[in-house]
Amino acid sequence: MAKLKVATVSLAGCFGCHMSFLDIDERILELIEHIEFDRSPLTDIKTVGACDIGLIEGGLCNAENVEVLRAFRAHCKTLVAVGACAINGGLPAQRNRLPLRPLLESVYPQGVPNDPELPLLLNQCDRSTRS
Ligand code: SF4
Numbered sequence: 001m002a003k004l005k006v007a008t009v010s011l012a013g014c015f016g017c018h019m020s021f022l023d024i025d026e027r028i029l030e031l032i033e034h035i036e037f038d039r040s041p042l043t044d045i046k047t048v049g050a051c052d053i054g055l056i057e058g059g060l061c062n063a064e065n066v067e068v069l070r071a072f073r074a075h076c077k078t079l080v081a082v083g084a085c086a087i088n089g090g091l092p093a094q095r096n097r098l099p100l101r102p103l104l105e106s107v108y109p110q111g112v113p114n115d116p117e118l119p120l121l122l123n124q125c126d127r128s129t130r131s
Helices: 016-022 027-031 063-075 083-088 091-097 100-107
Strands: 004-010 035-037 051-057 060-062 076-082 121-126
Touching (some): 004 016, 004 063, 016 051, 051 063, 051 083, 060 063, 063 076, 063 121, 100 121
Parallel strands (some): 004 035
């Protein structure tokens, strides 16, 4: 029987959901008899391929998060939102009560970083289950 292909990603999350997953310890050996990991922090594969299941940790805080989630939606038959951040925005969404620009200026009083390599921040941190 073919193994299920599973991809995982942490968007605006803390990797705690991935750490909880790793808490299954040696049972991961039983699991990999049934599944094969694609893109995941566990494999360090950087692009998502055709998968049966995509596990999404974290919400959407920047343009890169949106791009990665779209790639997961395009390549995974089933997406599963894992944890409070993916489901309702979680801790990163606490910033939603404040306007973005003054918030950044208070965090970076010496100047807000504007390197073009940095992903564009969204005005609001959103849950990954939206749309
Ligand atoms: S729900 Fe969010 S804060 Fe909690 S462990 Fe997962 S990523 Fe981290």
